[in-house]
Amino acid sequence: xxxxxxxxxxxxxxxxxxxxxxxxxxxxxxxxxxxxxxxxxxxxxxxxxxxxxxxxxxxxxxxxxxxxxxxxxxxxxxxxxxxxxxxxxxxxxxxxxxxxxxxxxxxxxxxxxxxxxxxxxxxxxxxxxxxxxxxxxx
Numbered sequence: 001x002x003x004x005x006x007x008x009x010x011x012x013x014x015x016x017x018x019x020x021x022x023x024x025x026x027x028x029x030x031x032x033x034x035x036x037x038x039x040x041x042x043x044x045x046x047x048x049x050x051x052x053x054x055x056x057x058x059x060x061x062x063x064x065x066x067x068x069x070x071x072x073x074x075x076x077x078x079x080x081x082x083x084x085x086x087x088x089x090x091x092x093x094x095x096x097x098x099x100x101x102x103x104x105x106x107x108x109x110x111x112x113x114x115x116x117x118x119x120x121x122x123x124x125x126x127x128x129x130x131x132x133x134x135x136x137x138x
Contacts, residue, residue: 009034026055
Protein backbone atom coordinates (compact mmCIF):
# COMPACT_ATOMS: atom_id res chain seq x y z
CA UNK A 1 0.00 0.00 0.00
CA UNK A 2 1.43 3.33 -1.02
CA UNK A 3 1.18 5.98 1.68
CA UNK A 4 -0.16 9.40 0.77
CA UNK A 5 1.78 11.23 3.45
CA UNK A 6 3.97 13.36 1.16
CA UNK A 7 1.10 14.57 -1.01
CA UNK A 8 -1.06 15.23 2.05
CA UNK A 9 1.70 17.21 3.76
CA UNK A 10 2.26 19.37 0.67
CA UNK A 11 -1.48 19.95 0.29
CA UNK A 12 -1.96 20.93 3.94
CA UNK A 13 1.12 23.14 3.98
CA UNK A 14 0.04 24.98 0.83
CA UNK A 15 -3.54 25.30 2.06
CA UNK A 16 -2.21 27.00 5.21
CA UNK A 17 0.06 29.23 3.07
CA UNK A 18 3.16 27.92 4.85
CA UNK A 19 6.49 27.64 3.10
CA UNK A 20 8.63 24.55 3.57
CA UNK A 21 10.96 26.76 5.59
CA UNK A 22 8.18 27.94 7.93
CA UNK A 23 7.01 24.38 8.56
CA UNK A 24 10.59 23.24 9.09
CA UNK A 25 11.10 25.93 11.74
CA UNK A 26 7.91 24.91 13.51
CA UNK A 27 8.99 21.25 13.56
CA UNK A 28 12.64 22.06 14.24
CA UNK A 29 13.89 20.23 11.16
CA UNK A 30 15.56 21.43 7.97
CA UNK A 31 13.72 22.66 4.89
CA UNK A 32 15.38 19.81 2.98
CA UNK A 33 13.76 17.34 5.39
CA UNK A 34 10.32 18.76 4.58
CA UNK A 35 11.11 18.50 0.87
CA UNK A 36 12.16 14.85 1.22
CA UNK A 37 8.96 14.05 3.12
CA UNK A 38 6.81 15.70 0.46
CA UNK A 39 8.64 13.89 -2.34
CA UNK A 40 8.22 10.55 -0.55
CA UNK A 41 11.97 10.02 -0.24
CA UNK A 42 11.79 9.70 3.57
CA UNK A 43 9.16 9.66 6.29
CA UNK A 44 9.06 11.64 9.54
CA UNK A 45 9.20 10.16 13.01
CA UNK A 46 5.97 9.77 14.95
CA UNK A 47 6.63 12.92 17.03
CA UNK A 48 6.80 15.02 13.87
CA UNK A 49 3.66 13.36 12.50
CA UNK A 50 1.78 14.20 15.68
CA UNK A 51 2.95 17.83 15.54
CA UNK A 52 1.91 18.12 11.87
CA UNK A 53 -1.51 16.56 12.54
CA UNK A 54 -2.06 18.95 15.43
CA UNK A 55 -0.86 22.00 13.46
CA UNK A 56 -3.13 21.29 10.48
CA UNK A 57 -6.03 19.88 12.57
CA UNK A 58 -6.26 16.51 10.87
CA UNK A 59 -6.20 13.02 12.32
CA UNK A 60 -2.94 11.11 12.25
CA UNK A 61 -4.61 8.39 10.18
CA UNK A 62 -5.82 10.90 7.56
CA UNK A 63 -2.41 12.58 7.47
CA UNK A 64 -0.75 9.28 6.60
CA UNK A 65 -3.38 7.39 4.62
CA UNK A 66 -5.98 9.76 3.17
CA UNK A 67 -6.10 9.74 -0.63
CA UNK A 68 -7.79 12.74 -2.23
CA UNK A 69 -7.84 10.86 -5.55
CA UNK A 70 -10.09 8.22 -3.96
CA UNK A 71 -12.55 10.64 -2.38
CA UNK A 72 -12.77 13.73 -4.62
CA UNK A 73 -12.52 15.77 -1.40
CA UNK A 74 -9.63 17.38 0.40
CA UNK A 75 -8.41 16.09 3.74
CA UNK A 76 -11.08 16.37 6.41
CA UNK A 77 -10.39 18.39 9.54
CA UNK A 78 -10.16 16.55 12.82
CA UNK A 79 -13.62 15.36 13.82
CA UNK A 80 -14.88 15.35 10.22
CA UNK A 81 -15.26 12.08 8.34
CA UNK A 82 -15.59 10.90 4.77
CA UNK A 83 -16.77 7.29 4.55
CA UNK A 84 -16.69 6.92 0.78
CA UNK A 85 -19.32 7.10 -1.93
CA UNK A 86 -22.44 5.01 -1.40
CA UNK A 87 -24.80 3.89 -4.16
CA UNK A 88 -28.49 4.74 -4.11
CA UNK A 89 -30.44 1.61 -5.05
CA UNK A 90 -33.54 1.48 -7.27
CA UNK A 91 -35.76 2.03 -4.20
CA UNK A 92 -33.92 5.24 -3.28
CA UNK A 93 -32.18 3.58 -0.35
CA UNK A 94 -28.57 3.80 0.73
CA UNK A 95 -26.59 1.67 3.13
CA UNK A 96 -24.61 3.63 5.73
CA UNK A 97 -21.10 2.31 6.42
CA UNK A 98 -20.63 0.55 9.74
CA UNK A 99 -18.16 3.23 10.90
CA UNK A 100 -20.83 5.92 10.40
CA UNK A 101 -23.43 3.88 12.27
CA UNK A 102 -20.98 3.43 15.15
CA UNK A 103 -20.26 7.17 15.37
CA UNK A 104 -24.00 7.93 15.29
CA UNK A 105 -24.52 5.20 17.93
CA UNK A 106 -27.35 3.77 15.82
CA UNK A 107 -28.82 0.31 16.19
CA UNK A 108 -30.97 -1.57 13.66
CA UNK A 109 -34.56 -0.29 13.72
CA UNK A 110 -33.72 3.18 15.04
CA UNK A 111 -34.92 6.18 13.03
CA UNK A 112 -33.00 8.98 11.35
CA UNK A 113 -34.35 12.42 10.55
CA UNK A 114 -33.48 13.42 6.97
CA UNK A 115 -32.84 17.17 6.74
CA UNK A 116 -32.16 19.38 3.73
CA UNK A 117 -31.81 23.14 3.22
CA UNK A 118 -32.24 24.23 -0.41
CA UNK A 119 -30.62 27.58 0.43
CA UNK A 120 -27.25 25.98 1.16
CA UNK A 121 -25.15 25.23 -1.91
CA UNK A 122 -24.02 22.69 -2.81
CA UNK A 123 -27.24 20.98 -1.85
CA UNK A 124 -26.77 18.13 0.61
CA UNK A 125 -28.55 16.03 3.15
CA UNK A 126 -28.04 15.76 6.90
CA UNK A 127 -28.95 12.63 8.82
CA UNK A 128 -29.75 13.11 12.51
CA UNK A 129 -30.64 10.28 14.89
CA UNK A 130 -34.20 10.63 16.20
CA UNK A 131 -32.96 10.51 19.80
CA UNK A 132 -30.80 13.61 19.12
CA UNK A 133 -33.89 15.62 18.13
CA UNK A 134 -35.11 15.43 21.72
CA UNK A 135 -32.09 17.53 22.76
CA UNK A 136 -33.16 20.38 20.45
CA UNK A 137 -36.07 21.28 22.71
CA UNK A 138 -33.82 21.93 25.72
